Amino acid sequence: MVRLVLFDVDGTLIHTGGAGVKAFRRTLASLFGCPDGTEKMRFAGRTDVSLVRELFRLKRIDPTPANLERFFTGYPFWLDHLLEQCRGAVCPGVRELLEGFRQVPQPPVVGLLTGNIRLGAELKLRHFALWDYFKTGAFADDHEDRDQIAAVAKRRGSRLLGEELRGDEVVVVGDTPHDVQCGRAIGAQVLAVATGGASLEQLRPLRPDWLVEDLRQVTAAGMCCGAGF
Numbered sequence: 001m002v003r004l005v006l007f008d009v010d011g012t013l014i015h016t017g018g019a020g021v022k023a024f025r026r027t028l029a030s031l032f033g034c035p036d037g038t039e040k041m042r043f044a045g046r047t048d049v050s051l052v053r054e055l056f057r058l059k060r061i062d063p064t065p066a067n068l069e070r071f072f073t074g075y076p077f078w079l080d081h082l083l084e085q086c087r088g089a090v091c092p093g094v095r096e097l098l099e100g101f102r103q104v105p106q107p108p109v110v111g112l113l114t115g116n117i118r119l120g121a122e123l124k125l126r127h128f129a130l131w132d133y134f135k136t137g138a139f140a141d142d143h144e145d146r147d148q149i150a151a152v153a154k155r156r157g158s159r160l161l162g163e164e165l166r167g168d169e170v171v172v173v174g175d176t177p178h179d180v181q182c183g184r185a186i187g188a189q190v191l192a193v194a195t196g197g198a199s200l201e202q203l204r205p206l207r208p209d210w211l212v213e214d215l216r217q218v219t220a221a222g223m224c225c226g227a228g229f
Contacts, residue, residue: 115178118140
């Protein structure tokens, strides 16, 4: 039986209409005087901390703890502002699946496993009225490496349930190769969904346990029993 389900955010649960990338750009420009800093970067599946380090390297900004803190103090302001302007959406099937978990006889703990900082994830998900579905999670604040974020998420889920979870009791849901990799790092089952950073053809060679076009092909009952979707 599946006891813990961990969702990625961008491309899996929601699309922000580019608000996140634009907020990175605005933060860099307003606080560090460096316009147009993101044009050569790939954001999908990355952690916010690793992205800022890359930005700083490209713009020759010293990645000191003080500069990182300065960036992440300013970033939520711009993200909140831009979420109101950008035309984003909840990915197909997401709201129905999350509601479905509430209806199953023995619902799993539903959490987040994301490269966003916690406040960034909260701002994005509150904007789409999804934040309150999630009872736990791990974020870029916890670690820069996504595999380590996954380990933190699994530990927190285990703590909520009061027992150490086996890998086969956890499902990681994500839209990029990074999500598949970090799920494997904690021995979890992986549901890959082609609504964001990678196509079905790109995800299939990674051999996730399940691969779907979007989450309309998934049921909460099917996920919880681990028998397929």
